[in-house]
Amino acid sequence: MxxxxxxxxxxxxxxxxxxxxxxxxxxxxxxxxxxxxxxxxxxxxxxxxxxxxxxxxxxxxxxxxxxxxxxxxxxxxxxxxxxxxxxxxxxxxxxxxxxxxxxxxxxxxxxxSQGAGDQGMVFGYATNETENYMPLSLELAHKLLIAIAKIRREGNEMTYLRPDAKSQVTIEYDENNTPIRINTIVISVQHDEFIVPINNSPESQLKADEAMLDKIRQDIMDILIPRVISEIKDRNILSLFNKDIIYHVNPTGKFVIGGPHGDTGLTGRKIIVDTYGGKGAHGGGAFSGKDPSKVDRSAAYAARHIAKNMVAAGVADEMLVQISYAIGIAHPINIYVNTYGRTNLQISDSEIANIIEELFDLRPKAIEERLKLRNPIYEETAAYGHMGRIPKIITKEYTDKQNTIKLEVELFTWEKLDYVETIKNTFAAKNICKKQKND
CATH class of the missing domain: 3.30.300.10 (GMP Synthetase; Chain A, domain 3)
Known part of the structure; x- marks a missing residue:
């Protein structure tokens, strides 16, 4: 179905x-x-x-x-x-x-022995439907807006663009949970009032608004979508783009008033955008503005690191990992695993959770050290998702009064596939076999 x-x-x-x-x-x-x-x-x-x-x-x-x-x-x-x-x-x-x-x-x-900065539970998720082990719908939604931002900054095309924008992507899956096509793409872009009505009548204003919308729709189809497609290397994903996709561009008809003038903004109100786009689960805690002693953030990164490495190691095609903490207590209260029946090994989800506990030290201080979280690495996470990003080393500069501090930092360490071989070797040492295809 x-x-x-x-x-x-x-x-x-x-x-x-x-x-x-x-x-x-x-x-x-x-x-x-x-x-x-x-x-x-x-x-x-x-x-x-x-x-x-x-x-x-x-x-x-x-x-x-x-x-x-x-x-x-x-x-x-x-x-x-x-x-x-x-x-x-x-x-x-x-x-x-x-x-x-x-x-x-x-x-x-x-x-x-550092305790957790608060009680709470966090979730990490991974799926093998994309190369970076993220849900395809969210991956494409991010790509659309990253491309829009690049076009806006370049200033050569779509010169009417303003900073605010939203996207939404609907994917159709078959009964085996495999993506088979893109069903719908929604794009809303804030824009200048670049076509002025000839007079103050409502009819003239409506005509100008319709002309702007026609231009934006055409540019989305002729400029944005081809650019996004050109940056996708996975042939399976490219095959999902077809002439039957339903597009909704600026569905209200006009989007001039936007940004903080159009809507009040608050830290931590886009936690599903920040994580897995609604796939898996979310513990409810926001990330931005919190140092890594807050397990809302650091343990969520650790859970993603675990889930991604487990899926990459072939343990399952899809995995959700939950970790919970009590304030002031170092060790987690529980580790829970759900593979949605898509495990590739002859082992239960609870047994996978026990092995995760053996392999990964999930005390807050251990997470901070393993993922190098006490560094200035967070502003880059605050747009286009905290998960599914590319790890890289950069140099940052900060001025303290008259002194300039240069720091080499590693971004998105929780996205590294640095435990894959350890995971494979551990399961092999425990003589845990792969499932037979007819299991």
Whole structure:
């Protein structure tokens, strides 16, 4: 029986993502200057205004205003007609120190005894339907918006684009859970009012709006979609693009008012975009603005790392991993695995969970060290997904008063396939065999 599954993504100019990027930029600056910083930074953005709030324990000093303005300008909110502009928006900070009651549960004299920064459960997920072990619907939704942002920054085509945008992709699957075609693509792009009505009558305005929409639709089909297709190397995915795809472009008919002027943005409101597009599960905790002592973030990365390496090692075609914690306690309360009946080995999901516990140290401090999380690596995660990204090493620069600090950091370490051989060897040593095809 065929079925449809849909995922959405939002651009870096979406108001919630503006908030996420500001929160993570603050976190990065603090970790660069004081790697032991404890940070929980929340951001609200609205018409002409940014509000920062949260709790921070650090030995560093950072200029919150300049960080927020740099992020807003980088995203592209640089014109007064957007009603939200980096150099002129008001910025209010209500940051205070972290609660001593929380801190006492986290810091320990023995580093590896560091407790979890809060209770909660996290999920990691992986599927072999794409090369980076992500759901195809979300992968394509991200690719559409990454391409839109590149076109906007290049400034040669679709010159009317503004920073805000959303996408949604619906994939049709067969009874074996294999993608067989793209059913629907939805694209909403914020734009200038680049066609002016000839007079103030409603009829003239409607005619101008329809002309703008026709132009945007044509450009999406002639510029955006071909560019996205040209960047896809997997032939199986390329075969899913066909003339029968249903396209909805700016379905309301007009999208001039957008960004923080159109909708208030808050840190942590796009957690499904940030993770797996609705596939698997989500524990409910947001990521951005949180240092890695918060297992909402660090353990979610660890769970993805586990699920991805397990699927890549051939343990299952699809896997969900849950890890839960109690505040102040180092070891997780439980590890749960669900392979949705798609395991490739003669072993139960609970036995896989036991092996995961043997292979991966899931104490918060161990996760921080294994994935190198006490580094300024987070602003890059705050748009286009935290999962499914490409690990890479870059150099970052930060100015502390008159001194410039250069740091070499590794991004998206939880996406590395560095445990595949260990996993294969472990299962082989336990004499766990592959399933027979007729099992």
């Amino acid at each position: 065929v079925h449809l599954f849909t995922s959405e993504s939002v651009s870096e100019g979406h108001p919630d993502k503006v908030a996420d990027q500001i929160s993570d930029a603050v976190l990065d600056r603090l970790l660069a200057l004081d790697p032991n910083s404890k940070v929980a930074c929340e951001t609200l953005v609205t018409t002409g205004q940014v509000i920062l709030a949260g709790e921070i324990k650090t030995n560093a000093y950072v200029d919150m205003q300049s960080i927020a303005r740099e992020v807003i300008n980088r995203i592209g909110y640089t014109k007064s007609e957007y009603m939200f502009e980096g150099n002129s928006c008001g910025i209010f900070s209500a940051i205070h120190e972290q609660s001593v009651d929380i801190n006492r549960g986290v810091e320990r004299s023995e580093a590896m």
